[in-house]
Amino acid sequence: MHGRLFLVDTGEQVQVQLKRYGISKARLDNILISHLHGDHLFGIFGLLSTMALDGRTAPLYIYAPRDFGSVLRFFLAHFGEGVKYEIHHVPLSMKEPEQIIALRNCEVWAFPLQHRIDCFGYRIVWLKTGQSMAYCSDTMVFPEEPTWLQGTDLIYHEATFADEHVDLAHKMFHSTAREAALVAAAAGAKRLVIGHFSSRYQDLGVLLSQAREVFPETYLAEEGKVFEV
Numbered sequence: 469m470h471g472r473l474f475l476v477d478t479g480e481q482v483q484v485q486l487k488r489y490g491i492s493k494a495r496l497d498n499i500l501i502s503h504l505h506g507d508h509l510f511g512i513f514g515l516l517s518t519m520a521l522d523g524r525t526a527p528l529y530i531y532a533p534r535d536f537g538s539v540l541r542f543f544l545a546h547f548g549e550g551v552k553y554e555i556h557h558v559p560l561s562m563k564e565p566e567q568i569i570a571l572r573n574c575e576v577w578a579f580p581l582q583h584r585i586d587c588f589g590y591r592i593v594w595l596k597t598g599q600s601m602a603y604c605s606d607t608m609v610f611p612e613e614p615t616w617l618q619g620t621d622l623i624y625h626e627a628t629f630a631d632e633h634v635d636l637a638h639k640m641f642h643s644t645a646r647e648a649a650l651v652a653a654a655a656g657a658k659r660l661v662i663g664h665f666s667s668r669y670q671d672l673g674v675l676l677s678q679a680r681e682v683f684p685e686t687y688l689a690e691e692g693k694v695f696e697v
């Protein structure tokens with residue numbers, strides 16, 4: 469947005485991937501963390517440390533569940549030497565969609581997902597054009613979801629499992645590719661990007677075709693792939 473970047477979740481490889489795709493950390497002011505599972509968070513310490521080494525002075529805002537506060541305190545207590553920039557944790561605990569960021573030309577909304585621990589989805593709306601994108605991971609599908617995502621141009625939704633593992637998906641508070649597609653269809657979305665695949669699937673084409681049976685405009689979230697809204 470105006471040359472500034474939003475980052476959603478910080479997996480273990482986040483610094484490697486930012487470097488690989490030539491994305492400048494200096495342009496990053498807002499980090500949106502969905503939940504405190506390691507696959508979404510373990511990269512944060514390295515990222516915060518490198519920002520300090522790079523001489524960052526601009527404040528950084530981290531939107532994350534309430535419990536992230538103790539993670540940040542741990543980081544600052546043990547690795548905070550040399551951190552010369554302010555890190556603001558904005559704790560999330562909403563029960564329905566709430567606006568968390570309001571800029572001149574865009575706003576960001578957060579809303580609760582249905583996972584094993586507190587978990588939040590995000591929706592970014594460009595005010596001039598009315599276009600929007602949403603990020604929903606990790607979650608099982610739930611009744612309010614299509615309403616909260618109504619009219620979203622691009623939805624990223626987790627699709628950890630295929631049809632054959634639908635029971636496991638619900639037990640683990642995850643979604644199948646077909647369920648993600650049903651949400652996109654009910655929300656009247658234009659496109660759906662699915663990701664967060666279980667490593668048990670060698671052939672992601674199975675997940676893609678199950679989703680496309682319901683919602684043809686579905687695409688796989690592949691490394692490095694760019695989707696324009």
Ligand SMILES: [Zn+2]
Nearest residue numbers: 503505583606
């Ligand atoms: Zn999770």
Ligand SMILES: [Zn+2]
Nearest residue numbers: 505507508606
């Ligand atoms: Zn996950």
